[in-house]
Every structure is written in structure tokens, then in C-alpha cells.
Amino acid sequence: MMRRRTTLLTGCTALALALGATACGGGPVSAGGGDKALDGQTVTVAGVWSGSEQKNFQKVLDAFTEKTGAKTQFVSTGDNVSTVVGSKIEGGNAPDVVMVPQVGVLQQFAKKGWLKPLSPAAQKTISADYAPVWKKYGSVDGTLYGLYFKAAHKSTVWYSPEAFTQAGVKPPKSYDELLKAGHTVSDSGLAAFAVAGQDGWTLTDWFENIYLSQAGPEKYDALAAHKLKWSDPSVVEALTTLGKLFKDKQLIAGGQKEALNTDFPGSVEKVFGPKAEAGMVYEGDFVAGVAHDQFGKAIGKDANFFPFPAVGGGTAPVVSGGDAAVVLKDAKNAKAGMKLLEYLATPEAAAVWAKAGGFLSPNKKLDLAQYGDDVTRATAKSLVDAGDTVRFDMSDQAPAAFGGTKGTGEWKLLQDFLRDPSDPKATAAKLEAAAAKAYQD
Incomplete structure (x- = not known):
């Protein structure tokens, strides 16, 4: 799908259209109309973000406050969103809005009856301004509960242009070329890849890109829904392909043992930090934020990416992730929370974080010019242009016990596979046993 560049509507006009306001300056208007209609109210928001992500999201919340008068309070939950939010609900202290980072958790919340369906205004905006796939991932049993405000492009490999120039290699077009280029980089004095094996979620992303390309979107969807068993030969084949990388000590910085002791920020540091140890790091577009903010790299010059x-004979994958805004039904200020969500659906809200950096929006109406650099514009365009061929991060679609919990399920089993990739079939069988239990529960 080709993306049509659009000009951002500004001020009252954009929000009146997006939020269903009746007028600008006269009569009642909904959130964002600039009339301070929510003055004196406070909206509490819970999400996983911390550090620079939390600071940048706060800029969006501040813009909402400027428009509506509503104060906001953000609570960082850490990785275990479902546990933290569940305990707050049980304690009678539910936040108004939760930024849910996993489809599986959104489905879990909906099935427990915790979520409020999105307002007609929000649904209308999402239908008009987002590819249908984002509506699908925000819905449970045909009811739309979640707005995907922040997206991630998880099919990007980041590299040091200096390392590639030194090795005399160019960005590869196939997985076999990727491994070949990696050996060439290694021969020039650096390891090929920094792998963040300490964080199990990064390993799931490796698997998902290989599986989507090698097995195809239909099997990907079936495996994500556990309609296809993890012991299927297609899973064994993808693990075998991934194992070629994992077991090659020439390709991984420090070998498997060091990879298992390297977290995500550490993997970026090994490529873009003061003492480079590797030429490439695979992860999503958010690598750029770490490379720039922590190590001062100029994106596009000192750090770049290739898809x-x-x-095999498959097509290049486009795997995404994202954070969906949902409103809790039992929240003390759910009505104002829904107004915040309606604001987040506008290109104006997305533009606030786009200008700050470290952000991609699936909103088709956000002008690419709002992004701060050409590399981010390229990743954003790739994500939006992919339309309904985008597939959401598979582990994020699974129950949290299988796809989203440290030390268990898919995260742990893929860490075990990184430690010893010699038996893909046995790993597939263990994955199936863990998945069967999680989906049953």
C-alpha cells in the first residue's frame, strides 16, 4: 500500500475532526478542543516506559493537559504490566489508562472484563487513519478496546557504516548473505553481531523474523494463535536456521556465554559504544534512540539500518510491536481517560513524540516530515507502507506466561537454545509443551 503524504491538521481543527467536537470556541467540545473542559480532573496512566521514553510520553501528556486542563499522572509498571495492573484493580486503585505492550495481555484484560470498549469517536478515527491490521490487534471478539499509539518496526538490522566500509561489505539482501557478510566483518577484526541474550524477548524477535519469512504469513498467524503446534516441522526448520548463527562463535561477540550476559542496551553499546566489539546488532527501530541518546551517534551517518x-525463498519480513492504549472499566476517571485516548488517536498527539525522537506511529495521517531524521522517516514509511502485511510480534500475542515473562516459557527456552543450539527438534518440543500449558490456562 502506497502511503499518501498528508499535511498535519493543527490546533482546534484537527482535534475537532478527530474527537467529534461540535465547534471551536462556541458550545461544548470534547477533549482537545482547547476549552479546558477537563479542568480539575486527573488522568492516571500506567505503562512500561521509563527513562527517555517516559520523558517523551510525558510531553504528549503535557500537550493533552494544555488542550483540556486535565492533569496527568504516569506510573511506570516495569515489564510485568499484567501483574501490576491486576493488583491495582484488586486494591481498588485502578489507573484510568494503561499502555499495554502485548496483544496477549490486552486479550487477557478484555476476557477478565477489565476494559471499556473504545468510544465511537476513537473507533471512527482508527478506522479512517490506521491500516485494518491495527484494528484487528486492538480488538477481542469483535470489540475494539485498544488504540496502537506507539509502534515498533522489528525487522531492522542496525550496523556501523564504518565497520562495513572497513570490511568492504554492503547491506545484504538474504539471510545467507547476512551470515556471509558477518564472516567478512569478523575477518576484519570485529565480531559480526552483538546478541542481547540476557533479554529473552530479543531472541523471540530473531525467531519471528526468520519464521515469518521462511514459513510465510499463514503459518505465522496459525502459530501465533497456537492453531499450529510448536513441534511443527516449520518451527524446527526456523530454529535450525537461527541455530546456524547462534552456534557460530565467529559471528557472536564474546560467543554464546557473553551473549547470555548481554542485555539489550549492552548489545547496542557493543556496536555503537566507545569500544566497538561488533559490526551489527539486530533489533527494532528503537536501537537508533539508544545509539543516539547514549552514545552520541548521528543516525544515518554513524549508525544505519537495513531491512x-x-x-530461503521467502519474502523479507515486517514484524511489528506496539503499545496499545486501553481504558479500564473500573477506573475512577474512565470518562476523562477515554478523552485522552481520543487525543492519542490524532496525528497531532503522535507528532509531539515524533519530533522528540525514538518513536514510530502507525497513524497514516502523521506527516513523515514530523520525524526528526531521514532514517526514522524511512522506518516509519516502511511500517505504514506495509499495511496489512505487517505481522505483530508473535510472543506479544501469546499468553504472558509463554511469551512475556522472564525466566519461563519462550524467553527461557530460546535462551537455553542460544546456550546449546544443537537440537532444534527437542527445543521445538519443549516450546510446544510450554505453549500448550499457557494457552490452556
Whole structure:
């Protein structure tokens, strides 16, 4: 799908259209109309973000406050969103809005009856301004509960242009070329890849890109829904492909043992930090934020990316992730919370974080010019242009016990596989046993 560049509506006009306001300056208007209609109210928001992400999201919340008069309070939950939010609900202290980072958690919340369906105004905006796939991932049993405000492009491989120039390699077009280029980089004095094995979620992303390209979107969807068993030969094949990388000590900085002791920020540091140890790091577009903010790299010059290459005879994958805004039904100020969500659906809200950096929006109406650099514009365009061929992070679609919990399920089993990738079939069987239990529960 080709993306049509649009000009951002500004001020009252944009929000009146997006939020269903009746007028600007006269009569009642909904959130964002600039009339301070929510003055004196406070909206509490819970999400996983911390550090620079939390600071940048606060800029969006501040813009909402400027428009509506509503104060906001953000609570960082850490990785275990479902546990933290569940305890707050049980304690009678539910936040108004939760930024849910996993489809599986959104589905879990909906099935427990915790979520409020989105307002007609929000639904109308999402239908008009987002590819249908984002509506699908925000819905449970045909009811739309979640707005995907922040997206991630998880099919990007980040590299040091200096390392590539030194090795005499160019960005590869296939997985086999990727491994070949990696050996060439290694021969020039650096390891090929920094792998963040300490964080199990990064390993799930490796698997998902390979599986989507190698097995195709239909099997990807079936595996994500556990309609296809993890012991299926297609899973064994993808693990075998991934194992070629994992077991090659020439390709991984410090080998498997060091990879298992390297977290995500550490993997970026090994490529873009003061003492480079590797030429490439695979992860989402958010690598750029770490490379720039922590190590001062100029994106596009000192750090660049190429699309995750096609595997076998498949097409290049586009795997995404994202944070969906939902409103809790039992929240003390759910009505104002829904107004915040309606604001987040506008290109104006997305533009606030786009200008700050470290952000992608699936909103088709956000002008690419709002992004701060050409590399981010390229990743954003790739994500939006992919339309309904985008597939959401598979582990994020699974129950949290299988796809989203440290030390258990898919995260742990893929860490075990990184430690010893010699038996893909046995790993597939263990994954199936863990998945079967999680989906049953």
C-alpha cells in the first residue's frame, strides 16, 4: 500500500475532526478542543516506559493537559504490566489508562472484563487513519478496546557504516548473505553481531523474523494463535536456521556465554559504544534512540539500518510491536481517560513524540516530515507502507506466561537454545509443551 503524504491538521481543527467536537470556541467540545473542559480532573496512566521514553510520553501528556486542563499522572509498571495492573484493580486503585505492550495481555484484560470498549469517536478515527491490521490487534471478539499509539518496526538490522566500509561489505539482501557478510566483518577484526541474550524477548524477535519469512504469513498467524503446534516441522526448520548463527562463535561477540550476559542496551553499546566489539546488532527501530541518546551517534551517518533480509525463498519480513492504549472499566476517571485516548488517536498527539525522537506511529495521517531524521522517516514509511502485511510480534500475542515473562516459557527456552543450539527438534518440543500449558490456562 502506497502511503499518501498528508499535511498535519493543527490546533482546534484537527482535534475537532478527530474527537467529534461540535465547534471551536462556541458550545461544548470534547477533549482537545482547547476549552479546558477537563479542568480539575486527573488522568492516571500506567505503562512500561521509563527513562527517555517516559520523558517523551510525558510531553504528549503535557500537550493533552494544555488542550483540556486535565492533569496527568504516569506510573511506570516495569515489564510485568499484567501483574501490576491486576493488583491495582484488586486494591481498588485502578489507573484510568494503561499502555499495554502485548496483544496477549490486552486479550487477557478484555476476557477478565477489565476494559471499556473504545468510544465511537476513537473507533471512527482508527478506522479512517490506521491500516485494518491495527484494528484487528486492538480488538477481542469483535470489540475494539485498544488504540496502537506507539509502534515498533522489528525487522531492522542496525550496523556501523564504518565497520562495513572497513570490511568492504554492503547491506545484504538474504539471510545467507547476512551470515556471509558477518564472516567478512569478523575477518576484519570485529565480531559480526552483538546478541542481547540476557533479554529473552530479543531472541523471540530473531525467531519471528526468520519464521515469518521462511514459513510465510499463514503459518505465522496459525502459530501465533497456537492453531499450529510448536513441534511443527516449520518451527524446527526456523530454529535450525537461527541455530546456524547462534552456534557460530565467529559471528557472536564474546560467543554464546557473553551473549547470555548481554542485555539489550549492552548489545547496542557493543556496536555503537566507545569500544566497538561488533559490526551489527539486530533489533527494532528503537536501537537508533539508544545509539543516539547514549552514545552520541548521528543516525544515518554513524549508525544505519537495513531491512531484515529474506530467508530461503521467502519474502523479507515486517514484524511489528506496539503499545496499545486501553481504558479500564473500573477506573475512577474512565470518562476523562477515554478523552485522552481520543487525543492519542490524532496525528497531532503522535507528532509531539515524533519530533522528540525514538518513536514510530502507525497513524497514516502523521506527516513523515514530523520525524526528526531521514532514517526514522524511512522506518516509519516502511511500517505504514506495509499495511496489512505487517505481522505483530508473535510472543506479544501469546499468553504472558509463554511469551512475556522472564525466566519461563519462550524467553527461557530460546535462551537455553542460544546456550546449546544443537537440537532444534527437542527445543521445538519443549516450546510446544510450554505453549500448550499457557494457552490452556
